[in-house]
Amino acid sequence: MSAMSEPPPEVTARESRPLRADARRNRARVLEAAREVFAAEGLAVPLDEIARRAGVGAGTVYRHFPTKEALFEAVVTDRIKALTEVGREALADIAAGGDPGEAFFGYLAVVVADAGTKMDLADALVGAGVDLQRATLDAAGDLRGALGELLARAQSADAVRTDVDVADLHALVAGAVAAERSRGAGARPGRLTRIISDGLRTARTTGP
Amino acid sequence: MSAMSEPPPEVTARESRPLRADARRNRARVLEAAREVFAAEGLAVPLDEIARRAGVGAGTVYRHFPTKEALFEAVVTDRIKALTEVGREALADIAAGGDPGEAFFGYLAVVVADAGTKMDLADALVGAGVDLQRATLDAAGDLRGALGELLARAQSADAVRTDVDVADLHALVAGAVAAERSRGAGARPGRLTRIISDGLRTARTTGP
DNA sequence: ATAGAATCGGAACGATCGCCCCGCTTCGAA
DNA sequence: TTCGAAGCGGGGCGATCGTTCCGATTCTAT
Numbered sequence: 437m438s439a440m441s442e443p444p445p446e447v448t449a450r451e452s453r454p455l456r457a458d459a460r461r462n463r464a465r466v467l468e469a470a471r472e473v474f475a476a477e478g479l480a481v482p483l484d485e486i487a488r489r490a491g492v493g494a495g496t497v498y499r500h501f502p503t504k505e506a507l508f509e510a511v512v513t514d515r516i517k518a519l520t521e522v523g524r525e526a527l528a529d530i531a532a533g534g535d536p537g538e539a540f541f542g543y544l545a546v547v548v549a550d551a552g553t554k555m556d557l558a559d560a561l562v563g564a565g566v567d568l569q570r571a572t573l574d575a576a577g578d579l580r581g582a583l584g585e586l587l588a589r590a591q592s593a594d595a596v597r598t599d600v601d602v603a604d605l606h607a608l609v610a611g612a613v614a615a616e617r618s619r620g621a622g623a624r625p626g627r628l629t630r631i632i633s634d635g636l637r638t639a640r641t642t643g644p
Numbered sequence: 645m646s647a648m649s650e651p652p653p654e655v656t657a658r659e660s661r662p663l664r665a666d667a668r669r670n671r672a673r674v675l676e677a678a679r680e681v682f683a684a685e686g687l688a689v690p691l692d693e694i695a696r697r698a699g700v701g702a703g704t705v706y707r708h709f710p711t712k713e714a715l716f717e718a719v720v721t722d723r724i725k726a727l728t729e730v731g732r733e734a735l736a737d738i739a740a741g742g743d744p745g746e747a748f749f750g751y752l753a754v755v756v757a758d759a760g761t762k763m764d765l766a767d768a769l770v771g772a773g774v775d776l777q778r779a780t781l782d783a784a785g786d787l788r789g790a791l792g793e794l795l796a797r798a799q800s801a802d803a804v805r806t807d808v809d810v811a812d813l814h815a816l817v818a819g820a821v822a823a824e825r826s827r828g829a830g831a832r833p834g835r836l837t838r839i840i841s842d843g844l845r846t847a848r849t850t851g852p
Numbered sequence: 853a854t855a856g857a858a859t860c861g862g863a864a865c866g867a868t869c870g871c872c873c874c875g876c877t878t879c880g881a882a
Numbered sequence: 883t884t885c886g887a888a889g890c891g892g893g894g895c896g897a898t899c900g901t902t903c904c905g906a907t908t909c910t911a912t
Contacts, residue, residue, distance in 0.1 A: 456879060456888060480773070482869060484892095493891030495872080504870065562826050564772065565688070604835055607823035611836065615819030618770050627812055628819065635843025664858060664909060690899060701861030703902080712900065 463500045465490040467510065474511050478555035479566060483507075509572040512560045515550075516575040522546055523582030530589055537595025540586045541633050547583075547609055548629045552616030561610040580606065597638050608632055671708045673698040675718065682719050686763035687774060691715075717780040720768045723758075724783040730754055731790030738797055745803025748794045749841050755791075755817055756837045760824030769818040788814065805846045816840055 455463065469490035473481050483504050487494045501507040526539040551557035560566055560576075568576065580602055587605060590596040612628050663671070677698035681689050691712050695702045709715040734747040759765035768774055768784075776784065788810055795813060798804040820836050 458879070459889060462890080483871085484869080487891090493893095494870090495874095495891055496889080498871065499889070562822055600839065603827065604839070607827050607836055608839065610826050611816075611819030611821075611823030613819075614770055614822035615815035618815060618818050628815055631808065631812070631816065631843040632840065633843070635839040635841070661858095666909070667859060670860080691901090692899080695861090701863095702900090703861055703904095704859080706901065707859070 459500075462490070462492050462496055466492060466497050466500055466507070470507050470511050471514075474508060474556035475554040478559045479508055479564070480559075505567065505569070508556065508566075509569055512556050513572045513575045515554065515557055516560075516572070516579050519547055519550060520575065520579045520582050523579065523586060526586055527582065527589075530586075535595075536586075536589040536593035537637075540590035540596060541636075543583070543586055544605075544609070544633060544636075545626060545629045548612045548616065549625055551609070551613045552625060555617065558613045558617045561606075562614050563610075594638055596636050600636060608636075667707075670698070670700050670704055674700060674705050674708055674715070678715050678719050679722075682716060682764035683762040686767045687716055687772070688767075713775065713777070716764065716774075717777055720764050721780045721783045723762065723765055724768075724780070724787050727755055727758060728783065728787045728790050731787065731794060734794055735790065735797075738794075743803075744794075744797040744801035745845075748798035748804060749844075751791070751794055752813075752817070752841060752844075753834060753837045756820045756824065757833055759817070759821045760833060763825065766821045766825045769814075770822050771818075802846055804844050808844060816844075 466486065469486050473486050473489060483497060484494055486507075487497050490497070497507065501510065523543055526534075526543045530536050530539050551561060558564075560568065560572070583605060584602040587596065587600070587602060591598050591600075612632055615628055616625060674694065677694050681694050681697060691705060692702055694715070695705050698705070705715065709718065731751055734742075734751045738744050738747050759769060766772075768776065768780070791813060792810040795804065795808070795810060799806050799808075820840060823836055824833060
């Protein structure tokens with residue numbers, strides 16, 4: 437604290453002071469570079485690379501994010517929230533009279549397709565040497581929640597076998613993402629999702 | 645499985661001088677320790693740890709295996725060969741009149757179950773920062789071959805949908821393995837394999 | 853038993869990478 | 883315009899890990 441003349445009215449939270457203009461700009465640049473690089477290479481990329489791509493020094497990165505993982509989580513959390521949002525929309529769709537099965541499988545495809553092309557999400561989902569922290573865990577929990585509710589609805593509508601739970605789903609998604617990631621950039625996506633989806637359906641008596 | 649004996653290291657004309665007694669013993673110890681540790685922890689384990697577990701110095705490890713990857717591959721190749729052998733047995737089973745679908749799905753379960761508990765195979769399958777070399781690639785190719793033939797037979801027997809190829813299978817297996825690995829040691833295995841297997845089956849017209 | 857060589861062990865090296873420090877630059881309020 | 887301080891950059895520290903080196907040790911042919 438200070439014995440100086442000026443008693444600024446913000447002794448509480450730290451997020452009050454507005455960032456200096458260049459600082460805010462640099463912060464945005466770092467985040468943007470981190471998004472690109474993490475999405476392309478996963479957690480394994482050196483932090484210097486991100487700093488270089490952002491056109492700043494490594495010290496600047498640490499000024500804005502206390503740790504490399506914090507930066508990583510800032511990026512991943514953001515993406516997870518977006519996916520959760522899509523899930524909520526799917527739920528709203530059901531509430532509005534949409535088909536639960538369609539909503540569920542559609543969402544599954546979206547998640548796998550999106551996460552499959554982002555190495556960062558793949559790393560986070562599969563947990564390759566990643567210790568998630570509060571914020572990210574909460575976001576992941578929300579995602580899990582949305583997915584779980586969609587699953588429940590689809591099961592109630594008799595569109596998905598009932599011997600599957602959210603944990604299975606998480607594992608399947610993680611697996612599909614890992615698989616999608618392991619194949620080269622080639623091979624049209626969605627192939628695996630279709631197979632997995634078919635496996636999830638209730639034994640259908642489609643027939644001649 | 646994974647009790648394959650080691651054929652003379654495939655460098656070149658190495659059969660000239662027989663290894664000294666203690667050297668041979670140490671080599672075996674290193675391989676054994678590597679098997680355990682790689683299976684438990686994957687490629688990420690420090691080499692010193694292996695040396696320590698083997699009761700030798702790091703230098704000794706390098707005397708027998710030129711590089712850490714070489715050691716890793718020696719272990720993985722061994723395991724892959726064992727899996728391939730099981731695949732061949734399944735094929736022989738078919739030739740002897742066994743059911744192709746049963747053989748295929750059974751083999752799939754075996755591969756996923758086995759690889760799912762061995763981090764080294766998971767690493768190798770998913771390719772997490774692993775550059776396979778000749779020997780391992782050949783072994784992997786053989787495995788792929790066996791899997792491919794089993795797939796073809798099962799498809800001919802109308803037990804597996806025909807819009808799936810070996811690459812899809814590889815991806816699915818890799819994904820299942822990664823998933824199996826990402827969940828804690830809990831959760832009974834085979835759950836995912838069953839779902840995936842159901843997805844692979846030809847659309848069945850089970851009765852009304 | 854003995855010498856000579858094969859082998860061992862673990863200290864040391866070099867590269868990588870996360871993170872911190874500090875002198876200099878740049879902002880922005882007065 | 884001025885000047886205090888927020889912010890910056892990048893060199894550097896420390897830890898980890900793969901690999902190498904070499905003096906000490908152990909084996910085996912004689």
